[in-house]
Amino acid sequence: DQQVKQNSPSLSVQEGRISILNCDYTNSMFDYFLWYKKYPAEGPTFLISISSIKDKNEDGRFTVFLNKSAKHLSLHIVPSQPGDSAVYFCAASATSGTYKYIFGTGTRLKVLA
Amino acid sequence: DTGVSQDPRHKITKRGQNVTFRCDPISEHNRLYWYRQTLGQGPEFLTYFQNEAQLEKSRLLSDRFSAERPKGSFSTLEIQRTEQGDSAMYLCASSWRAGALNEQFFGPGTRLTVL
Numbered sequence: 001d002q003q004v005k006q007n008s009p010s011l012s013v014q015e016g017r018i019s020i021l022n023c024d025y026t027n028s029m030f031d032y033f034l035w036y037k038k039y040p041a042e043g044p045t046f047l048i049s050i051s052s053i054k055d056k057n058e059d060g061r062f063t064v065f066l067n068k069s070a071k072h073l074s075l076h077i078v079p080s081q082p083g084d085s086a087v088y089f090c091a092a093s094a095t096s097g098t099y100k101y102i103f104g105t106g107t108r109l110k111v112l113a
Numbered sequence: 114d115t116g117v118s119q120d121p122r123h124k125i126t127k128r129g130q131n132v133t134f135r136c137d138p139i140s141e142h143n144r145l146y147w148y149r150q151t152l153g154q155g156p157e158f159l160t161y162f163q164n165e166a167q168l169e170k171s172r173l174l175s176d177r178f179s180a181e182r183p184k185g186s187f188s189t190l191e192i193q194r195t196e197q198g199d200s201a202m203y204l205c206a207s208s209w210r211a212g213a214l215n216e217q218f219f220g221p222g223t224r225l226t227v228l
Contacts, residue, residue, distance in 0.1 A: 004155075042221055042222075043206075043220050043221045043222050044219045045219070046216045046217070097169070098146075098161040098169045100146060100158040101146075101148075101217065102158070103148075103155030103156045103157070105154055106154075106155055
């Protein structure tokens with residue numbers, strides 16, 4: 001049972017435009033959500049996070065939106081740059097116990113110059 | 114270097130052999146995690162240490178797998194009698210404490226290929 005789903009395996013966006021990556025979750029116990037970026041042959045790198053007490057968190061070009069009623073979050077990148085081309089993983093955690101992360105399957109973003 | 118390090122970066126072994134991986138977390142981090150990532154999937158949780166205590170193991174961690182974290186510093190993950198299905202990227206992550214800002218920092222991973 002996939003508790004965290006990223007239904008778009010890939011996304012291509014023109015440089016300068018907005019990239020929107022989506023993520024859905026099923027477990028209502030999740031209350032902390034993160035996005036990680038991964039380049040080939042490297043480990044995932046933390047990008048941005050959001051607690052369930054918020055519906056939006058912004059950090060420079062990156063904004064994460066959380067819709068708890070729909071169990072949906074999205075990552076917006078504006079403006080997109082070629083260096084943003086990577087695989088993006090959505091992760092969720094319940095802030096009790098081990099705080100282990102449950103990851104989605106990833107979305108490969110390609111930003112075209 | 115203050116990041117998470119893993120050794121080796123790549124390991125090729127024959128089916129039935131034992132392998133051991135090492136993870137050195139960020140020095141002040143007391144929480145250490147192991148994940149496994151296969152092609153086309155996201156990382157999957159394997160096990161968790163708080164200091165030297167192993168507090169959770171996933172059902173993915175069969176009895177051929179064992180992890181240790183002596184003295185609450187580095188950690189090792191051993192796979193006995195490797196199988197081709199064990200081929201994956203093994204990722205280690207560490208974090209400082211629990212709570213809303215407990216993002217985990219990942220190492221570069223160890224890619225295991227079982228022939």
